[in-house]
Amino acid sequence: MSFLEIRNLTATLSNGMPILRDVSLSVAAAEVRGLVGESGAGKSMIGKAILGILPRSVRITRGEIRLDGTDLLALPPAERRRRIGQSCALIPQDPLTALNPSRRVGPQITDRLVDILGWTRSNAEARARDLLAEVQIPEPERVMRSYPHELSGGMRQRILIASAFAAEPKLIVADEPTTALDVTVQKQILKLIAGMQARHGTALLFVTHDLGVVSKVCQRLSVLYAGMVVEDTDVRGFFSAPDHPYSRALLAATPVYTDPEASLTPVPEAVITAVRAEVAAADRRAGRG
Amino acid sequence: MADLYTIENLRLSLADMTRRPLLGTAPQLEILKGLNFSIPKGSVMGIVGGSGSGKSTLGRAMVRLLEPSSGQIRFDGQDIAHLSDRELRPLRRRFQMIFQDPLSSLNPRHTVGTLIAEPLRLHGFDDVQGRVGRALDHVGLPRSFLTRYPHELSGGQRQRVGIARAIAIEPDFILADEIVSGLDVSSQAQVLRLLEDLVRELGLTLAFISHDLSVIRRLCSRVLVLYRGEIVENRETAALFAAPEAPYTRELLSAIPLPDPDQPWG
C-alpha cells in the first residue's frame, strides 16, 4: 500500500481558473518521486496542497490526499495541521528567507519536536546536534546558538534539511531546494538530501523544473502541464524514451553541454497545441463529471 | 581580426552594503581584481561564474553603468574607462545591454512602442516608426504589441522586447546579462535561438553572462571563467569543454547534472 495516495485532486483560483486538473499519483514508502514541469504547471501546488499551505486564493474543489490511509482533506483543520506536523516536513527553496532572522538556529529545529511531538527539551537538543552533525555542519553547538544572518546560504540549506529530517517524518516535500544555489553548492546539497533520504527511508516528493536534477535524484517522476499530469513513469524509462510528445519536447529543449547541436531545440508549436487540446478535453470531461 | 573590446588590469571596488554600520560609510570591497582580456569583433564571448564571482559587475563596467576604480577599457581602440557621462553619450549608441529581469528593465508606464522608439529618437534616427516595426519583426513579435504594456506580456515576450530595443539602435556590441535564467526551458530555447540568428544576421559582437555552462556551450565561441573577481580560464569553447585546465572550471563542469541517469556524477 503506497504511503501517499492522491486521487483526482482538482483545485481552482478564486476566479474559477483551474490550477490542478484531476491529479492522481501515489508515492511508496521510501520512494523519491519527481514532480517536473515549467512554471505555472502546478507542480509546487501539489506539494503545498499536501502540506496544507495553499495560498488563500486557491481552493481544492475535488479529490483526496490519503496519507498512510487517512484522507487529510476530510480532517478538521486543527487535526489536519497536527497530523501533517507529525508526519510530514518541507525543505523550502530560498534558504535566506526560510529561517526566522530574529531567532537563534537551535530553537528553530527543536521547537517542532518539543511543541508538536512532545519530546523533552534535552532529547530534542540532542537530536538537533546529531542531525547537524549528519549534514556535516562543523561545531553544531555554536551553530545552534548563532543567528541565521551569521551563516552562508549553503550552510542554512543544510540546517533546513537537518530540521526536516529531525522529526523522522514519513514524507518530505522538497520544493526546488537548490534553485537559489550555485551549481557547485547544488551538487553537495543534492547528494546530501539523497544520502539522508536513503538512510532515513523517508518518502521524498521532489519539485523541480530541472530535468538534470531529476535524473540524478529521483526514482519515478510525473510530468505536469497546466496542472495536469501528462506522464507518470520511472526515471530510467523516461530518459531513454519519454512517452508523451510534450515530455520529449521538454527534454530536447533542455541545454546539454555534451550535445550542443541537438539540445536547446525550442518546443514545436504543434506539440503545444496538442497538449492544450488534451487539457481542454480533460476540462470538458471534468465539466460533465 | 581587430578586437572590439580590450580590457587591461581592470579593478573595481564597491561599498559593501551588507556591512554598512548604522550611519557611517560602508567598507570598500574589491570585486574585480585586475582583469585582462579582449573580445574580437563579431565573436560571442561567454562570461561564466558563480554568485559573487563579479561577472555582473564586469558587464556593467564594460557598458559604463559603473566606473572602474582603475585599469583600461578600450572600445574600438578608445579608452572609455573614465569618460564623463557627457563624453560617453555619443558612444552609448554603439554598446547596448539586455537585462536579466525583463519586468524591472521595462518601464511599466511606457508602451512597447515607446520603449523601443525612445533610444532611436534620442540618437536622432530617421524613420523611427519603421525601425521599431522592423525590430519587432526581427524578434518575432506581432506589430499589435506596439500599444501593449510590459505587465500584459509573458516573460519570454518581455525579453524579446528587451532584445528588440537593443538591436533597433544598430549597436556594434550587446551585453546579455543572464537573460535566460528567469525563463522556462521552452522560452529559454527560443530566446537563445533568436540571439544566435541575430548575431549572424547583424554581425553583432556579444558578451553573454550566465551561470549555466550548458547554455554557453551552444551559443559562445570563447569562454571566460571568473572566480571571486579573477579570470581563472579564458579559452576557445570547444577546447575548454574538451579539456578544462583550471580546477574551478573542472569543478563547475562536473557539478552540472545532465538529464541522463547513467552520467557519472562524481
Add this chain to the structure above:
Amino acid sequence: MLDGRSQIKRRAGLRLWLSAGWLVLLVLVALLAPMIAPKNPLEQDLFAGRLPPFWVSGADPSFLLGTDSLGRDVLSRILHGARLALTVALVSGLATCLVGATLGLMAGYLRGWVDVVISRLIDIWMAFPPVLFSILLIAVIGPGLGSIILAIVIIDWTRFARVVRAEAMAQGAMDYVASARIAGRGRLGIMLREILPNVLPTIVVLLTLEMGIAVIVEAILSFVNLSISTDDPTWGGMIAEGRASIHQAWWVLVFPLITLFFTVLSFSQLGEGLKDRFDPVLR
C-alpha cells in the same frame, strides 16, 4: 465570492464617486455662495442670537441651521466659508506639491550633496512642530490669504519631499533606469521620463491629502484667530466661537465641523481612488 481584485475596484469606485461628489458640491457652493446663501453672512441681529436649527423647538425657520451668538446665519457663513477653504486647499496644495516633489525627486535621484542638503533640511523641518511653525509664520508675516498659503508651502513641502525622495531612490535602482542611461538619456531626462511617471500616483495621493491638510491648517489658524480679518466667515472662526459657547449653542460648532470633516475625508479618499486609476496594472 467576488474575485479579490474586482471587489477592490468596486469599493474604490464607490469611494471615488462619493468623495468626488462632495468636492464638486463644495466647488459649486464656493462659486455660487453669494446667490444661494439665504442671508448675508456678516449681518448681525442681536435679537436673533443663538437660535437653534429649524427642527428644534424655538427655531426661526428662516435660519435653517440656526444662528450664532451675534445672530448671524450659520448656513450662510458655512457656504461663504467654503470659498476660502477651497482657495487655500487648491493653491497651497499645488504649490506645496510643486516645491516638495521637485526637491524630493532631485534628492532621490541625483543623490550626492543635493541629497545631503535636502535631507538635512527635511530633518530640521521635522524638528519643528508644524502647527507651532505655522502660527509663528503667520504672526511674523501677518494674517491674510497670501500669508496662509505661503506658510503652508514653507511648512509642508517636506511631506512631499520625504516620500518622493524615498520612491525616487527606489526607482533609481531599477534596471529600466540603467537601460535609459545605456540609451544615452541624460539625468534630467531620466528624472522626467523614467522616474516621474512611476512616482506620479503617490504624488497624486499626497496632493489631495495636502489639500485636506491645508483646509485644516486654515481652520486651526482661524481657531487661534490668526487667519484672515476676523469678521470674514471662515469655518475655523465658526468652530472657535462654537467651542466657546458649546453648552449654549452646540449647532454653531456641529455644522462647520461636519462640513470640515467630510471635506477632509473626501480629499484623502479621492487621492486613494485616483491612485488606483493611475496604476496600469489595476486598470
Add this chain to the structure above:
Amino acid sequence: MIVLRALLSRLVMTAITLFGVAVIVFVTIRVVPGNPIAMMLPPGATPEDVANLTALYGLDKTIAEQFLIWGQGVLAGDFGTSITTRQPVLDLVLGRLPATLELSIMALVMAMLIGGVAALTGTRLRGTRTEGGIDIANGMALSVPDFLWGLILILLFGVLAPIFHISGRITPSLDLPFVTNFYLFESLLRLRFDLWADIVSHMFLPALALAIPLSAIIGQLLKQSLKETMHLDYITLARTKGYGENHIILREALRNAILPTLTLVGVQFTFLIGGTVIIERLFSYEGLGNMAIDAVINRDLPLIQGIVILFAVIFTGVNLIVDLTYALLNPRLRHA
C-alpha cells in the same frame, strides 16, 4: 568600535539639526516688518521708552550678534527671560513640559494599543468582512486630523454624554500635594487614586484625539509589515511544523514585523508632540503647546525660542533613542 563611530556621527547630525532649528526660529522672529518691542508697549509710550527696552533685550544689535549672545546663554542653560511674565524661560518651559510629556505618552500608549489590536485582528481575519471594516475605519482615522477628532470628542463625551472633562488638566478646586509637575505619575506614586482618576478624566479626550490618527498609522504600518512577513518561507515552514495561525502570528511573525514599524513610530511620536500644540489649546490643557500659542500671540520672543528649541531637543532625542533601540533589537546590527 563601529557602533561608537556611528553614535558619534549621529550626534554630529543631531547637533546640526538643532543648530538649524535655532537659526531658523531666531531669524524668522526678527525679520518682523514692525518692531516687536513697539507692539508690546502701551500706546502712550515715549520714543525713549522704546529705545531703552530695545537695548534691554539687545534688539539694537545685528541679528548675528544677538544670535551669538543668545547661543552662549543657551549653552550655559540661560534661555533669557520671558517678556510677558518676566520669569526665566527655562523655568517656564520645564514647568509646563511634564504636562505635555504625560499627554503625549498617554496618547502613544493608546495609539499602540488601538493600532496593535487593529493590525493583529486584521491579519488574523484576513479576507473577511471584519478586515474590510478595519481598513475603512483605519482610512478614516488616518485622513481626519487630531484637531477634528478633538472637536468630535468634545461634542460626544463633553456635551452629548458628559462622561469626561473637556477642559483643564485637573479639577481646580482640589488641593494638590504634588512636588513635581508630573501629576499623573506622582498621583500614582502617592497612591492617590482619587486624584489620578480626576486627572485621567481630564486627559482622556485630548489623549484620544491625538491617538486616533497615530493609531491608524501604526495599525496600517504594522498590518502591512505583518502581511509581508506572513508570506516569507519561515512562516510557511512553521505551518508545516503543525503550528496554529495564532502561534505563528504572535511568536514568529510579530517580532520581525514590529522592527520596521518601531522606527516609524519614533518619527510619528514627534508629530504627536507637535500635535499637542493645538489639542492643548482645544482642551485648554495647561501644557507646553498651549503656552507656545500664547507666546506667539504675545510676540514673547525669548519664550518662543525656548519652546521651539525644547521641541527640537525632544524630537532629536526621541529619534536617537529609536535608532539605538532598533540597533539593539535587530540581531544583525547587534553584532556590528
